[in-house]
Amino acid sequence: MKVSLNWLNDYVDIGEVSPAELAEKITRSGIEVDAVDDRSEGLKNIVVGYVLECSKHPQADKLNVCRVDVGEEAPVQIICGAPNVAAGQHVVVARPGARLPGGIKIKKAKLRGEESHGMICSLQELGFDGKVVPKAYADGIYVLPESAEPGSDALAILGLDDTVLELDLTPNRADALSMLGVAYEAGAILSQEVKLPDTSHGETGDPASGMLNLRIDAPEANPLYGAKVVRNVKVGESPDWLKARLMAAGVRPLNNIVDVTNYVLIEYGQPLHAFDYDRLGTGEIVVRHAGEGETIVTLDGAERKLQPHHLLITNGREPVAIAGVMGGANSEVHDGTTSVVIEAAWFDPASVRRTSRELGLRSDASTRFEKGVDPNRVLAAGERAAALMEELAGGEVMAGTVLFDELDKEPVRVTVSPDFINERLGMKIPFEDMEKILGRLQFPYEAVNGLFVIDAPTRRGDIAIPEDIVEEIARLYGYDEIPKTLPVAESIPGGLNPYQAKRRVVRRFLEGAGLYQAITYSLTSEKEAQKFALDTAPVTKLLMPMSEERSTLRQSLLPHLLEAATYNTARQAGSVALYETGSVFLAEGADGLPVEVEHAAAVITGDWSGSEWQGSKRPVDFYAVKGIVEGMLDLLGLTGRLSFRKGEMAGLHPGRTADVLLDGERVGIIGQLHPSEQKARDLKDTVVMELNLEEVLRKENEPLLYRPVPKFPSVSRDVALVVTKPTESGTLESAIRSSAGNLLKEVRVFDVYEGDKMEEGMKSIAFSLTYQDPEHTLTDEEVTEVHHRVIEALEAEGAKVRS
Amino acid sequence: MEQQLNQLKEEALGAIRSADSVRSLNDIRVKYLGKKGPITDLLKGMGKLPAEERPKMGALVNEVRGKVTEVLEARMAVLEEEAVSRKLEAEAIDVTLPGTPAGTGNHHPLTRIVEEIEDFFISMGYEVAEGPEVEKDYYNFEALNLPKGHPARDMQDSFYITEDVLLRTHTSPVQARTMEAKEGQPFRIICPGKVYRRDNDDATHSHQFTQIEGLVVGENIRMSDLKGTLDRFAKKMFGEEREIRLRPSYFPFTEPSVEMDISCFKCGGEGCNVCKGTGWIEILGAGMVHPNVLRMGGYDPDVMSGFAFGMGPERIAMLKYGIDDIRHFYTDDVRFIAQFHRAEG
Numbered sequence A: 001m002k003v004s005l006n007w008l009n010d011y012v013d014i015g016e017v018s019p020a021e022l023a024e025k026i027t028r029s030g031i032e033v034d035a036v037d038d039r040s041e042g043l044k045n046i047v048v049g050y051v052l053e054c055s056k057h058p059q060a061d062k063l064n065v066c067r068v069d070v071g072e073e074a075p076v077q078i079i080c081g082a083p084n085v086a087a088g089q090h091v092v093v094a095r096p097g098a099r100l101p102g103g104i105k106i107k108k109a110k111l112r113g114e115e116s117h118g119m120i121c122s123l124q125e126l127g128f129d130g131k132v133v134p135k136a137y138a139d140g141i142y143v144l145p146e147s148a149e150p151g152s153d154a155l156a157i158l159g160l161d162d163t164v165l166e167l168d169l170t171p172n173r174a175d176a177l178s179m180l181g182v183a184y185e186a187g188a189i190l191s192q193e194v195k196l197p198d199t200s201h202g203e204t205g206d207p208a209s210g211m212l213n214l215r216i217d218a219p220e221a222n223p224l225y226g227a228k229v230v231r232n233v234k235v236g237e238s239p240d241w242l243k244a245r246l247m248a249a250g251v252r253p254l255n256n257i258v259d260v261t262n263y264v265l266i267e268y269g270q271p272l273h274a275f276d277y278d279r280l281g282t283g284e285i286v287v288r289h290a291g292e293g294e295t296i297v298t299l300d301g302a303e304r305k306l307q308p309h310h311l312l313i314t315n316g317r318e319p320v321a322i323a324g325v326m327g328g329a330n331s332e333v334h335d336g337t338t339s340v341v342i343e344a345a346w347f348d349p350a351s352v353r354r355t356s357r358e359l360g361l362r363s364d365a366s367t368r369f370e371k372g373v374d375p376n377r378v379l380a381a382g383e384r385a386a387a388l389m390e391e392l393a394g395g396e397v398m399a400g401t402v403l404f405d406e407l408d409k410e411p412v413r414v415t416v417s418p419d420f421i422n423e424r425l426g427m428k429i430p431f432e433d434m435e436k437i438l439g440r441l442q443f444p445y446e447a448v449n450g451l452f453v454i455d456a457p458t459r460r461g462d463i464a465i466p467e468d469i470v471e472e473i474a475r476l477y478g479y480d481e482i483p484k485t486l487p488v489a490e491s492i493p494g495g496l497n498p499y500q501a502k503r504r505v506v507r508r509f510l511e512g513a514g515l516y517q518a519i520t521y522s523l524t525s526e527k528e529a530q531k532f533a534l535d536t537a538p539v540t541k542l543l544m545p546m547s548e549e550r551s552t553l554r555q556s557l558l559p560h561l562l563e564a565a566t567y568n569t570a571r572q573a574g575s576v577a578l579y580e581t582g583s584v585f586l587a588e589g590a591d592g593l594p595v596e597v598e599h600a601a602a603v604i605t606g607d608w609s610g611s612e613w614q615g616s617k618r619p620v621d622f623y624a625v626k627g628i629v630e631g632m633l634d635l636l637g638l639t640g641r642l643s644f645r646k647g648e649m650a651g652l653h654p655g656r657t658a659d660v661l662l663d664g665e666r667v668g669i670i671g672q673l674h675p676s677e678q679k680a681r682d683l684k685d686t687v688v689m690e691l692n693l694e695e696v697l698r699k700e701n702e703p704l705l706y707r708p709v710p711k712f713p714s715v716s717r718d719v720a721l722v723v724t725k726p727t728e729s730g731t732l733e734s735a736i737r738s739s740a741g742n743l744l745k746e747v748r749v750f751d752v753y754e755g756d757k758m759e760e761g762m763k764s765i766a767f768s769l770t771y772q773d774p775e776h777t778l779t780d781e782e783v784t785e786v787h788h789r790v791i792e793a794l795e796a797e798g799a800k801v802r803s
Numbered sequence B: 001m002e003q004q005l006n007q008l009k010e011e012a013l014g015a016i017r018s019a020d021s022v023r024s025l026n027d028i029r030v031k032y033l034g035k036k037g038p039i040t041d042l043l044k045g046m047g048k049l050p051a052e053e054r055p056k057m058g059a060l061v062n063e064v065r066g067k068v069t070e071v072l073e074a075r076m077a078v079l080e081e082e083a084v085s086r087k088l089e090a091e092a093i094d095v096t097l098p099g100t101p102a103g104t105g106n107h108h109p110l111t112r113i114v115e116e117i118e119d120f121f122i123s124m125g126y127e128v129a130e131g132p133e134v135e136k137d138y139y140n141f142e143a144l145n146l147p148k149g150h151p152a153r154d155m156q157d158s159f160y161i162t163e164d165v166l167l168r169t170h171t172s173p174v175q176a177r178t179m180e181a182k183e184g185q186p187f188r189i190i191c192p193g194k195v196y197r198r199d200n201d202d203a204t205h206s207h208q209f210t211q212i213e214g215l216v217v218g219e220n221i222r223m224s225d226l227k228g229t230l231d232r233f234a235k236k237m238f239g240e241e242r243e244i245r246l247r248p249s250y251f252p253f254t255e256p257s258v259e260m261d262i263s264c265f266k267c268g269g270e271g272c273n274v275c276k277g278t279g280w281i282e283i284l285g286a287g288m289v290h291p292n293v294l295r296m297g298g299y300d301p302d303v304m305s306g307f308a309f310g311m312g313p314e315r316i317a318m319l320k321y322g323i324d325d326i327r328h329f330y331t332d333d334v335r336f337i338a339q340f341h342r343a344e345g
């Protein structure tokens, strides 16, 4: 909402308060002022000129040589390129030394050999937005009324001696979508009365109802409809003050009739519509819902297909307007209009909102109707428009209003105690101060038994409950006055729950291991959504995606992490290591929502660990990532319950992929990217993992208890085995563990060899076994006995002990 | 014999002086003091001397041996030290070469901000509450005093999955869910999480972003409590010298509603490019929980009251670290993330 302070001053005395100060006060007490636009800023030495003569420039077709009276003894010569310049016009002249917006300085100049003492200005050159400039002057200079005195300051005539405040309104403050609403707000802030506009006008002897019939077929959607008829209007240009105010408010002037409806809309916040009575054709207005397949061509020339719940204004035969949204082209006021019907109505906000949204058609009218207009201001706005049409278009207002009125206009009664207000705020505002604030707000109230009984004015549709009064009192008393305290209550222990605490442990571990945390988008394309998913589930799709790329919820974190890896490798040398924790979204659960599971995933590509100059840098391999998974689960106390088996997944190397099992259940996957996948993504060798983090973190581990540090030494025995190549070390390790019994403390693979010194199809794996007894020092015989059992078990698995 | 001894002594001492390595010195030791050396021979030959000369000669031999040993040990110490020095010198490394890298990953700046906020509120007795990112319309809107048809819940702004299910547009549904779960008991929660809105991604908009909200419900929770809490939070997050101010605002789920500004941490309130010349920076929205929200959560607004606040970690990170484009948070460029590894203070 753009608020011209000159205009606002009609209703409330701003007095000596500077625009900046007023803006600050308004912002601090409720409505954010986005900008304070001093419209005269940068404008200097701009006067009224009268074009005495105008002839073609001898050297240039498109230029005119004008002799202009600028209020001095002798006229001055000004070269003007505007197509619409002509002798006899009053124009805006920027004299030499003048300044225009954007820091432009006007100097004496020679244009193709002819001297020019200044510039005749268009409105755009004076800083007006092209969108608000009247169409007649859109491509040329602006022409002032004949009353303008040559040599006088042109800024006042153009309304540029003004400051405009731009208000950023929250949805609850629709009351401030009007000059009067802003006046009440400013009045409350400055403790000033509000003067209402003059709505008085003359009336003809004939009643309006003699010319117009009214029928409302949809009283729920349109409980109030008032129509005034104004005869014998002369359609023409509006006076400068009116045009200037509309332009200041961001509205393009059109003609005096339409300008009046727009002016009153801004003044009262009540949208009005003017129909050409003769074009209406039937002397009748019927408000009804649209029929199946009905259409209307709106003022903007577009044909709109209507639905049966859209409310229409009709002439009894065909639609002439979409109620509260936009008028129809067929009944539009035009230059030849002589009689006008002014519509002042109240339409159901939800209905207007729905219609406007469905038709993709927003207007100044719909914006206000859908937030609810003041029921008690509807008819006053109609009278105001009639008065202005009488004054500005020479119209005769027919007696009375053709009216349908079933609208509840009663104010909402709110009862609230001063104690409640102070308790909620944690303040001690005196009763008298609260009374003063209610007075400033012009909220009628009574103090009954120490309670405020307030009749909230209908212009403030946002006031309905005691808490609303708390806010009104607080904002005008000043939020700076609220003390700073802390909640007085039994203190509740805060903190992370075990799940959240363990999640932090996991993140810190992954970062400590050298991975950077990524955060990627949850939405992806349908094609990518199921890639690398641990479990297959139906996808969750948006009803109306903004693009195919972001249409479906992901089921794996890996596709976007891999994208991030490619992005990074394309921009820097070396390796990338990223991880992410985040939700994946699987098939619909019992409660109608998708099953949302938190996963952790990692991508490592290129080199991993080591030092380049020491020659120890190595490309990432499966085991690097497996080590990370093992380390992470060890940190969560789950080592003993973790196992791995050969796995498979589309997009991963078939020989280098493992399922991660926890308590025998698959909770994740580790694998090298399939070579074709690597190539497609422009990546070097890349290893990924993804875990169902939720499953992992939900596992309770053993309580952390001290175990005595061994008092007796341990004994190590190594065993090197020759086995067939496909034999998994895990199988051998299981054989060792199950045969060794309690004395075995640790098994470790310390060497694997598959080179040419081995027999074809064979490999060597060497284990180091550690034996220990907590009660005594083991004897050689005891160890040998156990170790023999182990070797027998290994041989039973087909392993040969290497000498 | 005495003369022989002295000559032997001079010879040995000369050899020791000219010895230039531990090894040659050891040879000298063996040669002069060893079991087959001349001094041992002299001692063995003592028996041939007359008995009265023996003590004198014995003392003399011991003296010579003692002297030679002493000088030899001293020389040995010097040579050993020299040997160690030479070895150390040979072992010297280029200490300016880079160290072997330790793990170098770090958290995302948004996690850093979120955890910092979580930890502050945990210290004030808050629990961390989380909820689903795909929500029911009821929890995302209705339970928060945003009934169907409310102007503040425009269909255009949300990603719907069905008519009743959508990607949550804020973390506020966690508030509604927590009230249900707490069944009328007082509580304090902080709720971080991802949220989604129908925005085209540009320098200041992202269709996916992060929010963190707080909610305190109890008996006689006052607006002054909200102000005091936010004041401490602002000082913790942006520096002890920060001031806060509250401005009236509007949120459907709070009444009264406010926005909180902090005094600019760059210029201290003088006005600069960060605060756009105002001296104040908008940080978060807050307010007293709307009685309808309390009621729908199963709390009697005549008995209980509460305050809530919410903010965007992206905005806070952008302000705190001077980040100019919200898309950086979701591009996952390591050159960006890696900048947020170190401790502050």
Ligand SMILES: [Zn+2]
Pocket: B264, B265, B266, B267, B268, B269, B270, B271, B272, B273, B274, B275, B276, B277, B279, B280
């Ligand atoms: Zn600043």
